[in-house]
Amino acid sequence: MEKRPLKEGFPMKAFEIRSPGDYGVTEAPEPVIGEEEVLVQVAYAAICHSDIDMLTGARRHLIRYPNIGGHEFAGTVVRAGHRVKGFRPGDRVACECIIRCGQCTGCDLGWNDCENYSELGFMQGGGFAEYCAVPARNCHRIADHVSFEQAALTEPLGNGFAVAEAAGIGPRDCVAVIGPGPIGLYAMQCAKLWHPHQLIMIGTREERLKYAAGTADVLINIREQDAAKAVMAATGGEGVQVVLMCATTVSACELALQIAGGGCRVIVEGLPGETPVPVCFNDFVVRSPTIKGVAGVTAKQFRQVITLMENGVLDPAGLVTHRFPLTRITEGFEILQARNQDAVKILVDPSAQDA
Ligand SMILES: [Zn+2]
Ligand SMILES: [Zn+2]
Known part of the structure; x- marks a missing residue:
């Protein structure tokens, strides 16, 4: 043009x-x-x-x-x-x-x-x-x-970075990303920066999941399989240590809590609508998950992702x-x-x- x-x-x-x-x-x-x-x-x-x-x-x-x-x-x-x-x-x-x-x-x-x-x-x-x-x-x-x-695309990439950074990902963590929209796909790329043990992408649309194929170790299409069971199978029955919630449906929120293993950090991105999501408090005592919201990119994170683009990392x-x-x-x-x-x-x- x-x-x-x-x-x-x-x-x-x-x-x-x-x-x-x-x-x-x-x-x-x-x-x-x-x-x-x-x-x-x-x-x-x-x-x-x-x-x-x-x-x-x-x-x-x-x-x-x-x-x-x-x-x-x-x-x-x-x-x-x-x-x-x-x-x-x-x-x-x-x-x-x-x-x-x-x-x-x-x-x-x-x-x-x-x-x-x-x-x-x-x-x-x-x-x-x-x-x-x-x-x-x-x-x-x-x-x-x-x-x-x-x-x-610095802003959506920065959102993905903010979500991944909030989780405090370590080398032994299994990380699940729910929602392969742009932010979820960027969050997956950014999660990789902390070298987690395993990356799992969960979604409903094959044409979106394919963009995670080069990065994720496991792809799960909710339309084709029971996502909670598939995550448990992929993690030896333990569940994941990190969920990056980049979808905005109630069922995605419920899935996030189902697949959360002990001490899991569930990071919720963006504005997931106003429908309340039921939470079982027994699970909180037993598995002690943390649920944390992330509202956008900070100025520092915005500059960090620019540096990562300049260095050819993202x-x-x-x-x-x-x-x-x-x-x-x-x-x-x-x-x-x-x-x-x-x-x-x-x-x-x-x-x-x-x-
Ligand atoms: Zn945006
Ligand atoms: Zn102010």
């Missing part, structure tokens, strides 16, 4: 979500940057399932309409606010979507539970646009040999199955929603002309 030369001034192409069910590519004014922000010309933005939740209204918290979507993106700095230090036009950056104040108790503790939380693509303008205003501290410079495709681009110009972004949403064409990660290119 041919890149268009940088266009200064108004207007720009952007994907705007006006309210649940009401969205489309439109002309929007180029964002005006604040004194501590930079203007990023977006090279690639990736579609995430939480974008679809914003389109449909399924995500109800930490969201604002109308808004320009897109929270996984990378691009080039084209302008910098007058108090910005360390960035200049031409810098290639990966953009971190979670905006923290850095002043409150949650920020002090290093969590993403900021009292003044905001998020690009959900609560303020995101990367499904030709240009995006990004706080300078949310921009992370990338080495020249890291592609924009890779850099645009490559998130292997999950890219489709690319669209921004003008055809709704086709990407449709493919993901319809669960067809084996789509995993879909990139949109705001500067590409209609094909």
Whole structure:
């Protein structure tokens, strides 16, 4: 796809979500940057399932309409606010979507539970646009040999890293990942960094499980076999020491507790909906599992995964199955929603002309 030369001034192409069910590519004014922000010309933005939740209204918290979507993106700095230090036009950056104040108790503790939380693509303008205003501290410079495709996927890769890191994986641990969506597949790649004894991927879709084939020791398709029994068989009846819960169904949560061996750490990623999951407290006394939630990537983890990409240890681009110009972004949403064409990660290119 041919890149268009940088266009200064108004207007720009952007994907705007006006309210649940009401969205489309439109002309929007180029964002005006604040004194501590930079203007990023977006090279690639990736579609995430939480974008679809914003389109449909399924995500109800930490969201604002109308808004320009897109929270996984990378691009080039084209302008910098007058108090910005360390960035200049031409810098290639990966953009971190979670905006923290850095002043409150949650920020002090290093969590993403900021009292003044905001998020690009959900609560303020995101990367499904030709240009995006990004706080300078949310921009992370990338080495020249890291592609924009890779850099645009820093956020979901970072989520996978955050899930795996939270488990404190050791060399004797059997690790099960439930849910071979993008985050689950990235979590599996990241879990490997700690050299666990065994990696098990559990899912329902063969076309997704196949992406774990090179990394996982055992693949379990819930549609074809009793997953709990299969895990017990694979672990000599002991169950696993770590579950990375990257699916969001009640049955997946129940499975996580069924396969948890003694002292198991169950790490729950993202927002698993509002349906309560019954928990047997007897099991807690006998097997003493720990259940821990992980809410997004910290700034430190975001920088760590960039380093791992720069060192060639992690490559998130292997999950890219489709690319669209921004003008055809709704086709990407449709493919993901319809669960067809084996789509995993879909990139949109705001500067590409209609094909
Ligand atoms: Zn995402
Ligand atoms: Zn804060």
